Amino acid sequence: MKLKRLALVTLVLSISVAAYSQRDPDYDKVVVPQTRIDARDLGYAPVDVIPDGESGITSLTVAPNGYLYGATSGSHAHLFVLIPLHGYVQPLGVIPGATSVRHAVVVSASGDVYIGTSPDGHLLKYTPHDEFDQSIQIGKPLPVMDLGQPVAGENIFALTIDRKANAIYGLTSPNAHFFEYSIASGKFTDFGVVAKNIPEGEKFEHDKIMSRTLIVDREGNVFSSGENGSFFRFDPKAQKLEKLSIQAPAVPGREPWTRVDAFLPDPSGAIYGGTSDGYLFRLDPENLTVTNLGKPLNQYRIDGLVRASDGKLYGVGGDKEEMARLFSYDPSTGAYHVMGFIDVDRRPYYVWQAYGVGAMAIGNRGTIYIGENERISKLYLFYPGQ
Amino acid sequence: MAKKQAKGWKEDFRRVVQAVQCLLMLAFLAFIPNANAASKIVTVEYRFFPGLARMGGNWAALKAASDGKVYVGLACNGCSGHLVFYDSKKNQMVDVGDLNTLTGENGLNLGPQSKIHAKFGEGKDGRIYFATHAEQWFDYARFATQEGYPGSHYMAYDPKTGQVQDFGIGPRFEGMNTGAYDPKFDRIYGLTHPRGHFVYYDVPTHAKVDKGRINNWDSICRTLGIDGDGNVYGSFGHGQIFKYDPRTDDITELSARLPIRQKGISLGRDYNKAETAWRVVVWDQQTKKFYGVEESASTLFSFDPAAPPDNQVKRLGQMAIPEFASRRNVPYATLSLTLGHDRKLYYAAAGTEFDYSSSAGAAASHLITYDLNTGKIEDLGEMHLPDGRPVLGTNAADTGPDGTIYFVGATSVKATPGEQNYGGKIGSVPYRLALFIYHPKAD
Numbered sequence: 001m002k003l004k005r006l007a008l009v010t011l012v013l014s015i016s017v018a019a020y021s022q023r024d025p026d027y028d029k030v031v032v033p034q035t036r037i038d039a040r041d042l043g044y045a046p047v048d049v050i051p052d053g054e055s056g057i058t059s060l061t062v063a064p065n066g067y068l069y070g071a072t073s074g075s076h077a078h079l080f081v082l083i084p085l086h087g088y089v090q091p092l093g094v095i096p097g098a099t100s101v102r103h104a105v106v107v108s109a110s111g112d113v114y115i116g117t118s119p120d121g122h123l124l125k126y127t128p129h130d131e132f133d134q135s136i137q138i139g140k141p142l143p144v145m146d147l148g149q150p151v152a153g154e155n156i157f158a159l160t161i162d163r164k165a166n167a168i169y170g171l172t173s174p175n176a177h178f179f180e181y182s183i184a185s186g187k188f189t190d191f192g193v194v195a196k197n198i199p200e201g202e203k204f205e206h207d208k209i210m211s212r213t214l215i216v217d218r219e220g221n222v223f224s225s226g227e228n229g230s231f232f233r234f235d236p237k238a239q240k241l242e243k244l245s246i247q248a249p250a251v252p253g254r255e256p257w258t259r260v261d262a263f264l265p266d267p268s269g270a271i272y273g274g275t276s277d278g279y280l281f282r283l284d285p286e287n288l289t290v291t292n293l294g295k296p297l298n299q300y301r302i303d304g305l306v307r308a309s310d311g312k313l314y315g316v317g318g319d320k321e322e323m324a325r326l327f328s329y330d331p332s333t334g335a336y337h338v339m340g341f342i343d344v345d346r347r348p349y350y351v352w353q354a355y356g357v358g359a360m361a362i363g364n365r366g367t368i369y370i371g372e373n374e375r376i377s378k379l380y381l382f383y384p385g386q
Numbered sequence: 387m388a389k390k391q392a393k394g395w396k397e398d399f400r401r402v403v404q405a406v407q408c409l410l411m412l413a414f415l416a417f418i419p420n421a422n423a424a425s426k427i428v429t430v431e432y433r434f435f436p437g438l439a440r441m442g443g444n445w446a447a448l449k450a451a452s453d454g455k456v457y458v459g460l461a462c463n464g465c466s467g468h469l470v471f472y473d474s475k476k477n478q479m480v481d482v483g484d485l486n487t488l489t490g491e492n493g494l495n496l497g498p499q500s501k502i503h504a505k506f507g508e509g510k511d512g513r514i515y516f517a518t519h520a521e522q523w524f525d526y527a528r529f530a531t532q533e534g535y536p537g538s539h540y541m542a543y544d545p546k547t548g549q550v551q552d553f554g555i556g557p558r559f560e561g562m563n564t565g566a567y568d569p570k571f572d573r574i575y576g577l578t579h580p581r582g583h584f585v586y587y588d589v590p591t592h593a594k595v596d597k598g599r600i601n602n603w604d605s606i607c608r609t610l611g612i613d614g615d616g617n618v619y620g621s622f623g624h625g626q627i628f629k630y631d632p633r634t635d636d637i638t639e640l641s642a643r644l645p646i647r648q649k650g651i652s653l654g655r656d657y658n659k660a661e662t663a664w665r666v667v668v669w670d671q672q673t674k675k676f677y678g679v680e681e682s683a684s685t686l687f688s689f690d691p692a693a694p695p696d697n698q699v700k701r702l703g704q705m706a707i708p709e710f711a712s713r714r715n716v717p718y719a720t721l722s723l724t725l726g727h728d729r730k731l732y733y734a735a736a737g738t739e740f741d742y743s744s745s746a747g748a749a750a751s752h753l754i755t756y757d758l759n760t761g762k763i764e765d766l767g768e769m770h771l772p773d774g775r776p777v778l779g780t781n782a783a784d785t786g787p788d789g790t791i792y793f794v795g796a797t798s799v800k801a802t803p804g805e806q807n808y809g810g811k812i813g814s815v816p817y818r819l820a821l822f823i824y825h826p827k828a829d
Contacts, residue, residue, distance in 0.1 A: 023603050023657065023658050023659070024525075024658065026525060026526055029525065030526065031526065031527045046623075052599075052637075052639060053598070053637070170406070278804060298531065299530070321530060321558050321559060322529070322530040322559075323529050323530070323580070323581075324525055341526070343603075345603070347649075347660075348649035349600070349649075350604060351603045351604045351660070352602050352603065352604060353603055355580075355581045355599075374598060374599040375583075375597070375598030375599040376599045376600070376602070377597075377598070
């Protein structure tokens with residue numbers, strides 16, 4: 001009887017089509033090559049990890065010593081570090097007064113970590129000390145020094161740092177103030193706003209439109225985008241914020257809702273960036289020209305952008321209701337390569353896909369870090385080719 | 387002349403081939419039940435869905451309502467699914483309509499509303515609540531695109547008026563992979579696909595809420611359980627359980643763990659299906675426990691939400707066909723579990739990996755019971771129709787107000803040349819969807 005059944009099953013298997021399943025093996029064709037990507041839990045799973053609902057990664061930055069620092073958003077915000085030597089994520093503590101830290105972690109030349117919080121709107125300083133020797137204690141407060149609030153009533157929307165000048169620059173929300181924090185003097189200066197009005201739109205739109213990140217060029221000038229997609233430049237020598245006559249790329253008519261999502265400095269002195277409509281552009285900070293490099297994806301948003309040692313730019317696109325994809329751009333040829341969904345499949349140990357990405361950074365040894373921003377989030381490590 | 391002769395030979399050859407094919411098919415169909423003298427047979431009645439022969443699947447979407455109507459969601463691959471009901475009092479099958487039309491999306495060339503892929507629920511107002519789903523995902527290449535699937539609709543069918551109310555799209559671009567309706571709080575709950583978010587629609591306030599990610603490819607929960615107080619439970623991660631409390635609107639993750647099989651047993655299936663979730667659970671108001679079957683080895687368990695954290699989940703046995711019980715290749719658990727009025731759990735176990743056209747082969751399902759009073763598991767035998775055809779698999783079960791047990795699944799049919807009078811093929815066997823009816827008292 002069993003032989004008969006075996007024969008039957010063998011016969012049927014031989015004529016069956018590939019089985020549909022919850023996850024078809026064909027799916028591996030549309031995700032990032034599995035030999036070039038891995039993922040990390042945010043802590044020591046399953047217990048000592050940043051809890052679900054508090055793990056959306058919304059800030060990543062690499063310190064001068066190569067350590068990766070990141071911050072999460074959710075019902076609480078956490079700071080974590082990844083020391084490349086060890087390779088795992090170590091939660092450092094709950095950031096006081098914060099449920100959100102959006103592109104607002106920077107590290108000074110001395111190694112101090114500065115965190116811009118929301119909704120409190122305070123700038124905090126964390127001084128790293130023997131992190132590897134500390135045990136993980138989920139829920140303990142992060143020891144920080146509160147440096148104050150840059151603009152009263154405003155939360156911090158984005159931060160960048162000029163390590164040479166020892167100056168931190170930021171944008172605030174909801175009123176789009178541009179501020180400077182002098183590390184030497186400990187003083188904040190408010191230089192005005194990059195957006196005065198909420199653009200015309202539907203009833204559910206309540207935000208003044210500004211860039212999600214900032215960048216410092218080789219001369220120490222700071223760039224952001226603001227109202228109507230216009231670029232703004234802060235000249236630290238003149239201590240002046242000015243609106244430029246150039247705009248982030250947009251389909252004509254969509255400028256009022258256009259933001260720069262990501263900025264990236266290039267060794268050539270140029271600045272690359274990505275917009276909320278998903279365009280990649282190159283900004284010449286000397287001649288103040290913008291070149292639209294097109295769209296790598298049929299999706300909105302450029303959630304992050306880094307430059308790898310192979311000379312290519314790597315980015316992630318996709319809005320919160322889409323599915324994030326990784327792409328590369330080769331400046332020497334102008335060619336895009338769409339690499340697929342950000343997914344790690346290491347069955348039977350773990351399998352996870354990032355549908356939404358909140359931040360990217362690149363390590364000193366070329367590993368690209370991709371921070372997932374969802375209720376349950378992981379940190380992804382992508383290894384670009386040489 | 388030579389041409390005519392050649393044509394005649396071709397015709398003869400074609401007839402011979404057809405005859406051989408017919409003989410092989412008949413032999414094959416007769417062989418499927420795997421009947422031998424020792425095999426037990428349990429006979430079930432059946433009703434086909436008239437005019438809907440091409441519907442290819444049904445998953446979870448079965449509800450035996452209090453008025454005797456039995457609601458079924460029929461799935462269509464690449465086209466619109468249908469909402470139907472069987473009026474058990476009139477012995478009549480009624481097609482309420484195709485889902486594209488009911489959602490107002492007919493003719494828009496959007497990804498179709500191909501399925502109801504989750505459980506229906508019956509409201510205090512007598513309406514039947516549900517949400518729609520997509521069938522084809524194309525490796526998500528069309529996700530969030532103009533031609534892609536627009537998203538699941540929350541809906542209600544009113545048996546008094548025969549009208550369907552569309553509450554609109556809930557999760558944009560996503561389907562409702564899993565769902566449940568709670569009459570206490572008057573809400574439709576769901577888990578979306580592909581992003582695995584926990585969402586709900588609050589009928590009184592019309593609020594559509596997304597509570598964020600709960601599932602990923604590591605674990606896909608196919609049944610949400612709702613207790614007598616309106617708390618919602620689901621599985622996630624490595625055999626973990628979450629709880630949603632509508633009073634606080636919060637999700638908490640419990641420390642209880644499901645009795646899933648150790649990972650690392652490579653069946654091929656393991657790559658595609660995570661085997662870390664509960665497949666199906668039913669709530670028992672009498673013991674105030676859930677009873678469920680997990681997906682890796684069809685292990686039956688109880689889950690008592692009120693028990694101390696380390697004592698909430700208990701392994702009760704295995705609901706697989708006994709000959710598979712100690713083997714690696716236990717067929718993937720089905721969604722066909724229901725609690726009968728006789729305090730027995732009824733479970734239709736697959737005879738081989740079953741997923742309609744994607745099944746590994748054709749084999750008869752077995753009806754297996756677990757007696758809540760005695761703890762005894764019994765294999766009632768292969769499920770056959772009165773004409774001897776086997777039930778080739780099911781993926782939904784429910785109990786009617788009179789104690790009748792209903793399943794929806796597939797049975798073999800004879801293909802009619804020149805027309806597709808079947809929903810698909812399991813291996814080489816044409817099948818058609820049917821409602822299967824079992825009367826426990828008849829045994």
